[in-house]
Amino acid sequence: MVLIAPFVAPLLFPALAQSVDYTQHVDVFSGTENGGNNFPGVARPFGMVKLGPDLLNQGTDxxxxxxxxxxxxxxxxxxxxxxxxxxxxxxxxxxxLVGNISNPFSGLTVGRAVADQGSVGYYKAQTTDGVVVELSASSRAGIYQYTFPEGKLGNILVDVSHVLPSFRGQGLGQGYKGGNFTIFPDGHYEGHGVYDNGWNRAPNWNIYFCGYFDAPAISSEVYKGTDVNGSVVQPNGIAASTSGDTRIGGVFSFNATQVVSRVGISWISTEKACSNVDGEIPHGTDLKTVVDDAKAEWNSKVLSKITTTNTNETSLSLLYTSLYFMHLIPTNQTGENPGWESTEPYYQDIFTLWDLFRCSTALMHILQPVAHEEQIRSLIDIWRFEGYLPDARSSNYNGRTQGGSNADNVLADAYVKGVRGAVNWDDGYRAMVKDAEVTPPNDNPDPMAPDSSTKEGRGALPDWLALGYITPRFTRAVSRAVEYAANDFGLYQVAAGLGKDDDAEKYLNRSRNWRNHWNEEQESLGFSGFVVPRNESGFIATDPLTDSGYWGNPYYEASSWAYSWADVHDMKKLIELMGGPETVVNRLNTMFTEGANGGSGMIFDPTNEPMFSIPYLYNYVNRQDLSVLQSRKIAKGYYHTGPTGLPGNSDAGAMQTWLLWNMIGLYPVTGQTTFLIHSPWFESLTVDLGGCKKLEITATGGDGNGDSGYYVQSLKVNGKEWKKNWLTWDDIFAEGGTLEFELGDTPVDWATGELPPSPASED
Known part of the structure; x- marks a missing residue:
């Protein structure tokens, strides 16, 4: 195949016309503490470069x-x-670093003098040596501006062996494996590093770099050494290593007070790394230009996609900060794929679809239809060349699959909502069938789940195909079973659309197999019926309040209280099994009751993706008011501005997209065209759908920030009175549309129309 023309993201395009600077509402330090793990450094939308500080605190990842x-x-x-x-x-x-350096590879660190500062496209830190570090970035290059103390020798250490360590003791720490480093006569440097492992258990991968300084160094030395023997200057300006024990890099020393460094990266070669930095941050570019350009790109391509007349700064900060963080990954690496040549787009750093399929990819489709189509094409191309769709991917390597093959859900959701363009849906469907029918090899067993592959695909297929359920000989048996059922529903949707009637019937039937894990006699808090482990001899009892687990357990990262709601495509049957609408309302209410978990909290966990849809399921039993109540309580009670503003791990923006849907007043049902209606926060909200199409949302009667008066009194869709508590893609997204809410302080029975569809329940 012919190699695609390299992705081009020039840094220095003229500032895009933008009457409003939405970046002023973005807090880059939001969610950086309290386990949110947000990245506060500098980046472009979907950019390869994410330039920021690495802090070392022994024992803390x-x-x-x-x-x-x-x-x-x-x-x-x-x-x-x-x-x-x-x-x-x-x-x-x-x-x-400041002063003389005798052994640069001795684990040198330097303290933080004051709290870091940052905004979109700009980051500033100050070390205890008195060095001010300012950063910005393009898509594939970064710029550093150092201000050293007057009269002090300023040094910059380039350490090829540097990686983020892990202290969790799970065998997932990254490793440095070697590389090379060269300082050229004109003072610039090039090289590459080889690394492995990390969360996806990746084998060796290479990254190439090319760096320049705008001030001449009074000395520049290449070092090579080990932790035991120390570092030795290499007289020829070149160092290479094929061992993780031998570190390489360089030290550049300056008399200048201010030094600017420009560095490009590439997954292909040092030549491409140099081309990336020269093309995006050419010689002579100052820091301010890069910062201004970054802000203009974020405003134009991302932040202006949702606009509002609201002026409350807390609400605006939550809105635009959430939009920002959901666009940092996946990474657009088109033209930078080291694995194969292709004319298709290439995105990676998918971390992970298990986190994102529930509501993030649906919002990406709405806000970034071009990028979303490219991401779908990229997923399919990964299958073409690597054999399986990824559930997660980093350093160009699939892994780890936590539950089902959830790229199937993402593809199905795109298909039913009309994503076509250049997507080859015949290949897309074949990729989904591969997940559904072929067990991936377990060539490199995962120590935390050695029973089957965690790299890709569905490792527990042997049981799923032969028995219609998954026995405990496979880890995560129950959570994988409910996800496999949803995956198979996705195949049904695409098969039906492509006219593959026999396949459609087969996969629709298989999508009901979650029922085989339903034990109507399992009880908890007075409710009967939960998905439980089982084998050929029958059901295996658990305690639904305490059965949440991890890789080696029947339920992954959530309990049977959560996973029993997972298969929304079969919701009508689920309601029947639970005992009917009234029992379902009581059961849902119990999940949001403080102390119901036997402690001081709720059964519902706002930090956990398997819980994301649960507050909205009241719509299926005609209690839309309770969907509004519970989802608003979670959004307002657990999401805030500031460093501790997220209730848990962002998970690549998954938390942020859940909050954004709450602000919009809708919730997507993945793999279907259905959107559940709850209640918008703002008096007006405009969503740019691309192609001159817009969704206009207005609300009267509320407080304009979603704090009170949020119950729906009436709704008009595209100017017509609406009585259903749900709508479809074609109603408001395919060509744009309007939603006109009247809100109030007390619930009314406005939604008297048919309930949301439950396609797999129609036997």
Whole structure:
């Protein structure tokens, strides 16, 4: 195949016309503490470079590089956004130091003098040595501006061995494996590093770099050494290593007070790294130009996609900060794919679809239809060349699959909502069938779940195909079963659309197999019926209040209280099994009752993706008012501005997109065209759908910030009175539309129309 023309994202385009600077409402430090793991550094939308600080605090994982305490171990160009599990990247690093340096590879760190500062496209830190570090970035290059203390020797350490460490003890820490480093006669440097592992258990991967300084160094030395023997200057300006024990890098020393460094990265070669920095941040570019350009790009491409007349700064900060963080990954790496040549787009740093399929990818489709189509095409292309769709992918390697093959859900959702363009849906369907029918090899068993592959696909297929359920010989048996059922429903949707009637019938039937895990006699808090483990001999009892687990357990990261609601495509049957609408209302209410979990909290966990849809399920039993009540209580009670503003791990923006849907007043049902209606926050909200199409949402009677008066009294859709508590893609998104809400302080029975569809329940 012919290699696609390289992705081009020039830094220095003229500032895009933008009458409003939405970046002023973005708090880049939001969710950086309290386990949110947001990345506060500098980046462009979907950019390869995410330049920010790496803080070292022994025993504490810095997932995005940032911690509020600890010492700077470097400022590196590669990070993930909001992830858990174990840190990834922290590669291509510089560290400013003052004075003489005798052994640069002795684990040098430097303290933080004052709290870091940051805004969209700009980051500032000050070390205890008195060095001010200012950062900005383009898509594939970064710029550092150092201000050293007057009269002090300023040094910049480039350490090829630098990675973000992990202290969790799960065997997921990254490893440095070697590389090379060269300082050229004109003073610039090039090289590459080799690394492995991280949360996705990746084998060796290479990243290439090319760096320039705008001030001449009074000395520049290449070092090579080990932790035991120390560092030795390489007289020829070149160092190479094929061992993780032998570190390489360089130290550049300056008499100048201010030094600007420009660095490009590439997954392909040092030549491409140099081309990336020369094309995006050319010689002579100042920091302010890069910052201004970054702000203009974020305003034009992302933040202006949702606008409001609201003037409350707390609400605006939550809105635009959430939009910002949901666009940091996946990474658009088109033209930078080291694995194969293709004419298709290439996105990676998918971390992970298990977190994102419930509501994030649906919002990405609405806000970024072009990028979303490219992401779908990229998923399919990964299948073409690697054999399976990824559920997660980082450093160009699939892994780890936490539950089902949830790329199937993402593809199905795109298909039923009309994503076509250049997507080859015949190939897309074949990729989904591969997930559904072929067990992935377990060539490199995961120590935390050795029973089957966690790299990709559906490792528990042997039981699923032979028995219609999953026995405990497979880890995460129950949570995988309910996800496999949803995955198969996705195949049904695409098969039906493509006219594959026999396949459609088969996968629709398989999508009901979650029922085989339903034990009507399992009880908890007076309610009967939960999805439970089972084997050929029958059901295995658990305690639904305490059965949440991890990789080796029947339920992954949530309890049977949560997973029993998972298969929304079969909701009518689920309501029947639970005992009818009244029991369902009581059961849902119990999940939001303080102390119902036997402690001081709720059964509902706002930090956990398997819970995301639960507040909205009241719509299926004609209690839309309770969907509004419970979802608003969660949004207002657990999401805030500031560093501790997220209730838990961002998970690549998953938390932020849940909040954004709450603000909009809708919730997507993945794999269907259905959107559940709740209640918007603002008096007016405009969503840019692309192609000159817009969704206009207005609300009268509320307080304009969603704090009170949020119950729906009446609704008009496209100017006509609406009586259903749900609508479809075609109603308001396909060509745009309007939603006119009248809100009030007390619930009324406005939604008297038919209930949301339950396609798999129609036997």
């Amino acid at each position: 810095a997932y995005s590089g940032y911690l509020s305490n600890g010492a700077f171990s470097g400022f590196s160009l590669m990070h993930e956004q909001g992830t858990g599990g174990a840190p990834k990247y922290g590669t291509v690093s510089q560290l400013p």
